[in-house]
Amino acid sequence: MSATRLLVLGIVRGYGRAHGYRVGNDLLSWGADEWANVKWGSIYHALKSLTQGGFLLDHNDIPGRTDYELTERGEAEFMRLLRDAVRHPQPRPDFLGAALAMLPSLPRAEAIRLLRERLTTLEEARDKALAQVDALVDPPHVREMFGLWEHNAASSADWTRGLIERLEAGAYPMAGEPGSPGRPGSWPDLLFPPYPPRE
Known part of the structure; x- marks a missing residue:
């Protein structure tokens, strides 16, 4: 991709x-x-x-x-x-x-469904890495690698859960909703300020 x-x-x-x-x-x-x-x-x-x-x-x-x-x-x-x-x-x-x-190009229900699939995958990755940390005996320093993977998956899962909650609460106009920038050809009036601000 x-x-x-x-x-x-x-x-x-x-x-x-x-x-x-x-x-x-x-x-x-x-x-x-x-x-x-x-x-x-x-x-x-x-x-x-x-x-x-x-x-x-x-x-x-x-x-x-x-x-x-x-x-x-x-x-x-x-x-x-x-x-x-x-x-x-x-x-x-x-x-x-x-x-x-490009998230507003998706209808709200579909975005939430896809994010729930993402969340399931992240939680599985977190649990697998945690099991590897617990099972590893030798060499001991490799635990840090599995610990990093567990931490990354856990924090990504937390963030994904938060985005799902925000979308469920109505955040951001999504495809098919009034004011959504997700409709083809809907950007000519949008302003995209530079981020990060550039001189």
């Missing part, structure tokens, strides 16, 4: 139609170059390969600028990547970060 692929599809989907500079500018303003290792080259590579794969349609209406929009195949791929990133914990944080950036 590629976080860059999910993010690029999501931004083009959000605007309805976007050029490469806009996609890259948004991603860099979110700090995705740090938490997802997104670079200008990877953004343009993703746009090119997604277009060649039939996920994006390119338009050259303005000389010197290419705009992109999702095809039906691109919408299906975006939703597949988003659902997988929400439901399946990964060792790297970029997949979850990309999913959280």
